[in-house]
Amino acid sequence: MLPVPKLTDIARSPLALIAARWTPAPVTVRRATLSALVMSVVIVVTGGAVRLTGSGLGCPTAPRCVGDSWVPTEAMGVHGVIEFTNRMLTYVLCAAVGWAIIAVRSQKPYRRTLTRLGWAQFWVVVANAVLGAFTVLTGLNPYTVCVHFLLAFGLIVIAVLMWQRTAEGDASPRPLVGKPVRQLGGVLAGATMALIAVGTVVTGAGPHAGDSSDVHRIPVDWKSVAQLHADLAWVVVALTVALWFVLRAVDGPIGPRHRTRELFLVLMSQGIIGYVQYFTHLPEAVVGLHMFGACLVWVATLRVLLSFRERPLAEPGGPGAAASELTAGAGGSRVGDSALGARREPVDAARVALTDEAGDPLPVRR
Template sequence: MFTPTALLADRWHPTAATVRRAALSALVMSVVIVLTGGAVRLTASGLGCTTWPRCTGESITPTPEMGIHGVIEFTNRMLTYVLCAAIAWATLAARCATPWRRSLTRLGWAQFWLVMSNAVIGGITVLTGLNPYVVAVHMVAAMGLVWVAVLMWERTAEGDGTPELLVPRPLQQLSYVLVTVVGLLVAAGTLVTGAGHHPGSSSDVWRIPIDYDRLAQAHADLAFLSIGLTLAAVFVLAAVKAPRAARARVRDLLVVLLLQGVLGFVQYFTDAPEIMVGLHMLGAALTWAAALRIPLALRTRPATDPAPVPAQLVPAS
């Protein structure tokens, strides 16, 4: 069937390296949008644009009366188009590469629809006056985008054959537990923010009615659990002589978690200065990405599944 992408695929044949770079650009932008979203909150610009999808009831762009807060909020909205452009490049590169790997284009489209859904959630965030629960969902959805972007980037270095484990299955299950705990750690961080400092606007914003110190303690407990599981993975993977890439990724996660822990404690005992919170949000995205890469290093995927051997060629037992 004739489609614009099919027409482009007839004329452009990007290399595997180009597809991988395009997927990496989408991943980088998914992390950048988390950081710029944090900048909106930390500069109290969450209501810089007073409505959605317009910036004001009469204007798509901010007006001079809205000041710097309107500019910051509108700039973050415009960066969504840059993110979409990076995702489009990755998706088109995957579609036009030879051979065409539908699994990669599906991951590209998944990223696009995640961006669209999160744009709607962002609009609801503004329309609800920065409701902290909606803000938390907005952040979790952004981390979902990072998840799919990591998967697409990693899949560009693999084939589409059936995954083959490189370690005993219990180690794969340990990696899944580690990813789950890190995911809970990130989610708990959004609740701590929703109950504590930096509501996102200088106006009176409703906060989560849970004791801030208790939420921070639960967040710290999940951090200690994440570090403990990561240390266990370091020793176990070394003991079974797991692939070098897997051991390196676990060490990377440990380093990022320890840095995040230091940032978190400094942030807590210094009343959450903006620069520390911003670095902590960037670290959250990097920690999540580092955890997601570990299970993917414990398996291999050939280009294609081996062809079945005809029954007449199978030796009798």
């Protein structure tokens, strides 16, 4: 009697079948994971458009749009079209995540960590879709809307990490900066998280309820919360400037310095947009641009944290380890853990091992 296959084996077999017949180029894997990241940002922006146009209940039921219909009817007007379009973009996001999963699963050698990150994205998308349906069924409860928004930012975390890891190896991470610098980066990330969370409260208490009907709002003075949001923004800016000066003072690697400078520029642009929307009484277009800026701030912050370490293509002493030391760290020197650290380690180029497309080492011609 033949054994009954497990459900996990059945689910894995299509991916294994593709992987056995196709090996994507590294650039293809990189682009696939980037597409998942881009769609993670797009779904946040289009979700904001639904809210800002008052289309949150354009499709008043879930999972169907209205009654027995899966699509909006003519009587529902433009609001139904906007809400339904955002729902359909969730499938585009799933397709982008699926493409990323197929690409990382098919690359050689197989990297289990990347595949798990891809599946983590998929299940976060599913969870947020369920939460979005619950948000509609509860009449746009502001608290579930806030959680819905924050979970989307959690998806961006995984997408950024997966995209970054495609350019790295699977060896244990090695710090490029000292512990105090990493601690300052952690404080910066925590302040950015608080900034985004308070921003969701501003939205939940502000004038853009998401629908023209009488929708429950968070019972706080939104202008006071907006002031707190602005204060936190200045805290994040101050921490970013401090981090940049520290990296300059210890002659830190060029990678972290560039990522920190990029974050500062994004914060300045976001700050300008924030003050414009406040003094112009929150016009919908500017608020939507501010939401897009919030995504960029979060991505830039994550890239700063990820620039603090490197993951070689192989464990120290193994094939390709010396090559990874030349290419890791965005061209910067590795900074040790002692104090703030400014220790540079020379690399013997003669020890660099090249690899062929299959990942096998090739001899180096001296």
